[in-house]
Amino acid sequence: MKVGIVGFAGAGKTTVFNALTGLTAEVGGYGAKDRPNLGNIKVPDARVDTLGNIYRTKKRTYAEVAFVDVAGPTEQGGSAGLDAKLVAAMRDVDALAHVVRAFPDPLGTRPSDPSADIAAFDAELILSDLIQVENRLTRLKKEPKATPRERDLFERCKAALEAEQALRTLDFDDEERHLMTGFRFLSLKPQMILLNVPEADISAGVPASVQEAAQGRAIPTTVAMCGQAEMDIAQLAPEEQGDFLRDLGLTAPARDRFIVAAYGLLDLMSFLTAGEDECRAWPIQRGTKAQRAAGKIHSDIERGFIRAEVIAYADFITYGSESKCKEAGKLRLEGKDYVVQDGDIIHFRFNV
Numbered sequence: 373m374k375v376g377i378v379g380f381a382g383a384g385k386t387t388v389f390n391a392l393t394g395l396t397a398e399v400g401g402y403g404a405k406d407r408p409n410l411g412n413i414k415v416p417d418a419r420v421d422t423l424g425n426i427y428r429t430k431k432r433t434y435a436e437v438a439f440v441d442v443a444g445p446t447e448q449g450g451s452a453g454l455d456a457k458l459v460a461a462m463r464d465v466d467a468l469a470h471v472v473r474a475f476p477d478p479l480g481t482r483p484s485d486p487s488a489d490i491a492a493f494d495a496e497l498i499l500s501d502l503i504q505v506e507n508r509l510t511r512l513k514k515e516p517k518a519t520p521r522e523r524d525l526f527e528r529c530k531a532a533l534e535a536e537q538a539l540r541t542l543d544f545d546d547e548e549r550h551l552m553t554g555f556r557f558l559s560l561k562p563q564m565i566l567l568n569v570p571e572a573d574i575s576a577g578v579p580a581s582v583q584e585a586a587q588g589r590a591i592p593t594t595v596a597m598c599g600q601a602e603m604d605i606a607q608l609a610p611e612e613q614g615d616f617l618r619d620l621g622l623t624a625p626a627r628d629r630f631i632v633a634a635y636g637l638l639d640l641m642s643f644l645t646a647g648e649d650e651c652r653a654w655p656i657q658r659g660t661k662a663q664r665a666a667g668k669i670h671s672d673i674e675r676g677f678i679r680a681e682v683i684a685y686a687d688f689i690t691y692g693s694e695s696k697c698k699e700a701g702k703l704r705l706e707g708k709d710y711v712v713q714d715g716d717i718i719h720f721r722f723n724v
């Protein structure tokens with residue numbers, strides 16, 4: 373999963389990026405720098421550790437979240453528009469984490485206004501999509517092969533965007549989604565708010581007024597963090613982090629709180645593969661069928677899918693091994709349409 377850390381200049385994106393990744397990218401004055409900051413985190417999964425211990429496997433592979441932190445627009449209120457490089461970087465991600473400043477501006481010139489920033493940034497995404505939709509409609513008018521279906525779809529998008537509605541608020545069927553894939557619309561992407569609060573406010577969470585503002589923009593997922601303090605904590609050795617988190621009134625670091633929120637936002641879960649060579653978690657969207665899930669491992673396994681041999685994680689722990697699960701009738705043979713469940717330990721049979 374690739375997440376874009378986005379938001380207005382000086383909202384603390386790079387600080388938050390450091391807090392989430394434990395890296396030390398230069399904070400402040402991004403504008404001078406040309407390249408985005410890139411970083412990965414592993415998603416902790418105790419099931420992978422347990423399976424690794426049972427199989428005595430050294431190679432344990434966790435799901436990963438990749439972050440890209442790009443410079444933000446300076447103008448608020450939509451007058452400047454988003455620059456092309458930023459738009460390109462945002463199109464490339466699976467989800468947007470919008471960092472919103474709730475701490476006092478270091479220069480003291482602009483008071484923080486999270487609700488206004490949430491709306492203003494969404495307006496930028498909407499404007500960028502509207503330009504694309506209008507261009508597409510202009511081209512469709514000249515294209516003899518264009519279907520009414522496609523024209524209707526983009527007209528519907530245009531009407532919504534003109535009414536300042538994000539595309540993520542509309543319902544699309546599979547065919548419509550297919551027609552839209554190439555555009556990678558920004559306002560269609562799942563978005564969450566990372567409210568960057570002063571240290572003193574961290575344990576209070578996201579204020580109701582900000583939650584309402586986000587919900588009003590169809591952004592139900594919000595996380596409060598103090599970029600500055602949590603960046604400092606993320607630089608410490610893991611065993612030292614606990615005390616500092618407790619001092620802030622937190623039970624888990626920003627990284628863990630973010631992962632929970634992002635998995636919820638994207639409706640993700642993991643199936644597992646286990647063996648002497650490797651124990652591994654594979655993130656997939658809830659509702660994914662076995663054949664599609666196999667494609668996460670390799671396209672050949674999806675193409676040549678025969679069946680999935682499935683053991684629920686809880687059963688594996690109860691019986692202790694694959695052979696004992698088999699004896700107890702806990703190893704199931706499932707076909708391509710089986711809906712994979714969180715924690716399924718799967719062995720795919722395939723033929724290419």
Ligand SMILES: Nc1nc2c(ncn2[C@@H]2O[C@H](COP(=O)(O)OP(=O)(O)OP(=O)(O)O)[C@@H](O)[C@H]2O)c(=O)[nH]1
Pocket residue numbers: 379380381382383384385386387388398399400401402403442443444445475476478568569570571598599600601
């Ligand atoms: N007090 C306080 N200051 C912060 C916090 N997070 C960031 N800052 C400060 O705000 C300024 C901007 O932080 P950055 O992380 O560089 O902001 P940015 O969003 O990456 O900015 P651009 O890359 O220019 O768009 C720096 O001076 C940070 O030290 C915070 O949680 N509290």
Ligand SMILES: [Mg+2]
Pocket residue numbers: 385386387399400402441442443
């Ligand atoms: Mg920055």
